Amino acid sequence: MHRIAVFASGEGTNFEAIAGACEQGVLDARVVLLICDKPGARAVERAAAHGVECFAFSPREYASKADYEREIVARLDAAGVELVCLAGYMRIVGETLLETYRGRIINVHPSLLPAFRGAHAIEQALEYGVKVFGVTIHRVDATLDGGPIIAQRAFEYYGNDSAELEALVHETEYPLYIETIGKLLNGKIICEL
Numbered sequence: 591m592h593r594i595a596v597f598a599s600g601e602g603t604n605f606e607a608i609a610g611a612c613e614q615g616v617l618d619a620r621v622v623l624l625i626c627d628k629p630g631a632r633a634v635e636r637a638a639a640h641g642v643e644c645f646a647f648s649p650r651e652y653a654s655k656a657d658y659e660r661e662i663v664a665r666l667d668a669a670g671v672e673l674v675c676l677a678g679y680m681r682i683v684g685e686t687l688l689e690t691y692r693g694r695i696i697n698v699h700p701s702l703l704p705a706f707r708g709a710h711a712i713e714q715a716l717e718y719g720v721k722v723f724g725v726t727i728h729r730v731d732a733t734l735d736g737g738p739i740i741a742q743r744a745f746e747y748y749g750n751d752s753a754e755l756e757a758l759v760h761e762t763e764y765p766l767y768i769e770t771i772g773k774l775l776n777g778k779i780i781c782e783l
Contacts, residue, residue: 592619592775595671597679598626602633604677604698607764608771609640617772622669625662627681643669649681659686666691675771676730680709683730695730696774698767700759702726702742707735712756723747723755725763727770741770 594612596605602624609621624637629646637644645665652658663686666674676683676697683695701711702724708714715723724744731737743766747755 592617593622593670593672594619594771595623595625595666595669595674596621597674597676598624598631598633599628599680600631600633600678602626602631602636602678603760604675604764604767605633606636606640607768608675608677609636609642611768611771613640616768617775619673619771619775623665623671625665625679627679633678655684656686659684662687663690673771673775675767677767682734683732685732688730688732693729696740696770697728697730697735697737698763699726699728699735700756700763702744703728703735703739712752712759716750716752716755721746721748723759725759725766727767740774741766 594608596608598605605624611617612619612621621642624633624642624644626633626644626646627649629648634644634646645662647658649658672694674691674695676695699711701715703726706714722744724742726739727741728739729737743762745758745762747758
């Protein structure tokens with residue numbers, strides 16, 4: 591059985607979807623570790639409810655990004671993690687983590703990359719007036735929401751309600767992320783950095 595780590599900073603809804611897919615046998619995997627940079631985040635509670643080990647840390651308690659990333663790498667290694675899934679992790683991954691897990695870190699982003707990179711993609715897309723929205727799964731590299739695109743799924747939306755649009759994004763991203771993780775773990779998608 592494959593071993594996955596999920597990184598999150600907030601609600602942890604993608605963590606919930608991935609952990610649930612593992613528990614239901616949809617993925618031949620287990621989420622063995624949650625990494626969270628906000629100790630009070632809802633994602634931490636979700637991990638506890640699923641019996642998943644959690645490393646919740648405050649970045650400002652470390653002298654540098656390299657320092658906390660070294661601790662993250664040690665925990666990933668100790669848990670035997672094969673694939674790292676960023677799911678609302680609001681930090682740019684640094685060289686310390688990238689060097690050790692290069693090619694084994696993926697991210698879900700709420701836009702059709704390369705359009706609307708960054709933390710406010712949904713709001714940016716609405717402001718721009720696009721009518722085709724979507725979700726991208728990509729390998730993580732040193733650039734903001736960069737790295738090779740693995741999968742994308744689009745949908746049309748003609749409204750202007752960000753909460754409604756965010757719900758549609760979630761409706762699209764949960765199954766796409768789970769399908770993509772399954773294909774990666776089973777070797778059906780090869781996408782190297």
